[in-house]
Amino acid sequence: MTPAPVRQRLEIRSASKPHLPCHVRLQFEPVRQAWALLSPEKVMWPDEVSHDILKRCDGITTVDQMICELAAEYDAPEETIRGDVLGFLQTWADRKLVLA
Amino acid sequence: MTAPGPPIGMLAELTHRCPLQCPYCSNPAKLLKANTELETADWIRVFDEAADLGILQIHLSGGEPTLRTDLGDIVQALSSRGVYTNLITAGVNLKPGRIMTLKQAGLDHVQLSIQGATAEVTELIGNMKGAFEQKMATAKAVREAAMPLTLNAPIHRHNIHQVQDFIELALQLDADRLEIANVQYYGWALINRSKLMPAWDDVMRQIDIVEQAREQLRGILLIDFVTPDYYAEFPKPCMGGWARDAFMVTPDGTAMPCHAAHTIPDLRFDNVKDKPLGEIWQNSAAFDAYRGTDWMQEPCRSCERREADFGGCRCQALAITGNAAATDPACSKSPLHEKMLKIAGQTQTPNNNSDSFAYRRIGASVE
Numbered sequence: 001m002t003p004a005p006v007r008q009r010l011e012i013r014s015a016s017k018p019h020l021p022c023h024v025r026l027q028f029e030p031v032r033q034a035w036a037l038l039s040p041e042k043v044m045w046p047d048e049v050s051h052d053i054l055k056r057c058d059g060i061t062t063v064d065q066m067i068c069e070l071a072a073e074y075d076a077p078e079e080t081i082r083g084d085v086l087g088f089l090q091t092w093a094d095r096k097l098v099l100a
Numbered sequence: 101m102t103a104p105g106p107p108i109g110m111l112a113e114l115t116h117r118c119p120l121q122c123p124y125c126s127n128p129a130k131l132l133k134a135n136t137e138l139e140t141a142d143w144i145r146v147f148d149e150a151a152d153l154g155i156l157q158i159h160l161s162g163g164e165p166t167l168r169t170d171l172g173d174i175v176q177a178l179s180s181r182g183v184y185t186n187l188i189t190a191g192v193n194l195k196p197g198r199i200m201t202l203k204q205a206g207l208d209h210v211q212l213s214i215q216g217a218t219a220e221v222t223e224l225i226g227n228m229k230g231a232f233e234q235k236m237a238t239a240k241a242v243r244e245a246a247m248p249l250t251l252n253a254p255i256h257r258h259n260i261h262q263v264q265d266f267i268e269l270a271l272q273l274d275a276d277r278l279e280i281a282n283v284q285y286y287g288w289a290l291i292n293r294s295k296l297m298p299a300w301d302d303v304m305r306q307i308d309i310v311e312q313a314r315e316q317l318r319g320i321l322l323i324d325f326v327t328p329d330y331y332a333e334f335p336k337p338c339m340g341g342w343a344r345d346a347f348m349v350t351p352d353g354t355a356m357p358c359h360a361a362h363t364i365p366d367l368r369f370d371n372v373k374d375k376p377l378g379e380i381w382q383n384s385a386a387f388d389a390y391r392g393t394d395w396m397q398e399p400c401r402s403c404e405r406r407e408a409d410f411g412g413c414r415c416q417a418l419a420i421t422g423n424a425a426a427t428d429p430a431c432s433k434s435p436l437h438e439k440m441l442k443i444a445g446q447t448q449t450p451n452n453n454s455d456s457f458a459y460r461r462i463g464a465s466v467e
Contacts (some may be wrong), residue, residue: 007271009319023208023248027182031106031154038184040209041279042249043108043156054267094319096276 005100012063012089016100024097026054039097057098061091074098103393104343104391106154107381111348111359112143114171115163120190120226121459122215124254124289126359127163131462140170142373144177146349151181161188163351166198179206186211189254191238192231199241210242210277211250217265221258227459237275250277255306255328256296256418263306267313267464278321280310282328286360286415288460295457297444303331327424330444332406335412335428335459342414343387355380357387360415364389364424390414390425390444397425399433 012018020026024040026046035051037044046054052073056066067085071078092098116131138146147158154173156315158178164266165171166189178185187202191212198209212235215225219232242249251273253259253266263280270278282303284295310325317323329335339346343357353372361367367386370379381387393406400411412428413419420429420443421436429436 007274007320021247021248025182025184025208029154029156031152036156038156038208040250041157041159041186041211043184096319096322 010093010095010100011097012086012100014062014064014067014086016063016089017059018057018063018093018098018100020054020057020097021081021099025031026051037097050088053085057089104381104387105345107345107347109157109159109424110150110155111159111161111346112147113161113348113350114138114143114165114168114174115351117167118164118190118460119167119192120164120215120228120231121461122225122227122254122288123457123459124256124283124285124287124425125460126284126287126289127268127460128287128360128362129291131460132351133462137168138351138353138373140173142353143174145172145180146353146377147174147183148181148373149372151178151183153378153381155183157184157186159186159188164190164192166194172201174204175202175207178339179208181458184208189213189231189238190226190231192226192228192234194234194238194241196241199238199247201380203245203247207247209248209250211252212239212242213252213254214266214269215254216259216264217253217269220287221262225258227457236273236276239275243274248277249273249275250279251275252279252281253281255298256283257302258296258300260298260302260306263309264313265400267309267317267321267323271317271407276322277324279324279325279326280306281324284326284329284413284416286363286413286419288458290419291458292412293443294446297330299446300331303328307413309315325365329413329428329430330414331439332430333432335416335430337409338416340391341410343381343384344391347381347387355387357382357390358413361386363415364418371395397427399431400427403433430435 027036030035035046037046067078067082070081089098115137116127117134175185185207187207188211214235216222222232222354223229239249251270277404283289283296310323314323347357349372354369355372356369367389369386370384396411400406413431415422417426417428418424420440427434429440
């Protein structure tokens, strides 16, 4: 058998540009009037804050830019939310729901 | 009882036909023949109704769903409604290019079953020569089509020593997820229970291996672990709760809360040919029977975990206790939990001989 492809854990950093893999979809579900995240074998219902992060995962916006925008939107200091945003994205990257 | 919320997922058993004969198959002992299967138009109408109802994921299963030549049309119909499609396949007898065609029809994800980490064990369990090599080729085709791959390894006495090998194989095949799924003993697995049940020491070793691999492979490989009921402390919330957010439809259109619900006597099932899916979801007598918590007996009724595990599996409760409303004996609070452990213990003979498997095939089961 051919050697296994070398895989490494993705580490989310300030300069990362996160995006959703093509098999992970964030879509509005009209029956429940709620945003759903569809992924292999699992459906999740992101809350408002999670949705605000996920909708910025477009492969263009950096984590730093996200933090800046969210700080303005939530009227909170950037340093307060930096850890939360990085932690959230790292957890999602570990679950293979976010790429960068 | 309050009206149920919309369902999230549906398992569609498109056919009971399958080239493999695994002795733990989740299909009923009495398999449905091809001439009873729903037509393409029926399935597509049902899937339309499912999307209207708010269903977001359809698991296309069987038997072997790729034996349906209309699978591409079905996937396309679902995809056009934004429904997430998951193909659950044995990955054998697929024509070259089939996976790519399904991807082009909109297929989102493939779950490939793997009976052993070696050709020998895979052939023994599925009773099919050459199955392993074909599965390897299917895995490769899935990754070449840039689709995410999950390997599903049902675990029992004959492959529990291969758990580490399954993990390495998953990495080798560039899978995103690996399900180490200890066999659940109903249907064919119940018939073959004494030949499949693993030993306590092997189960414990397996748990150590999985925990260690999860730590080491964080962010590299996701490992789902389906715990072995007979050695559990608490039961699994079967189907996430009876008719709570998922259900299944059999090849002939029978809507059931779970795979094995037909084993429970006196349940009345509806058929998608006779009634709209929404009406079945809301009003089917079989769906209502164990929905919510009102039906529960003690110790479930007053248990703080009643909304976490929903009393476990009704079919297992029936199989072991004779009462489908009893607490699943996988639960340490069940008065029959000891009996379950004893059943597991009694099967721990050093017999690794599989000559006597009742292989899954039409007419093979002892009623």
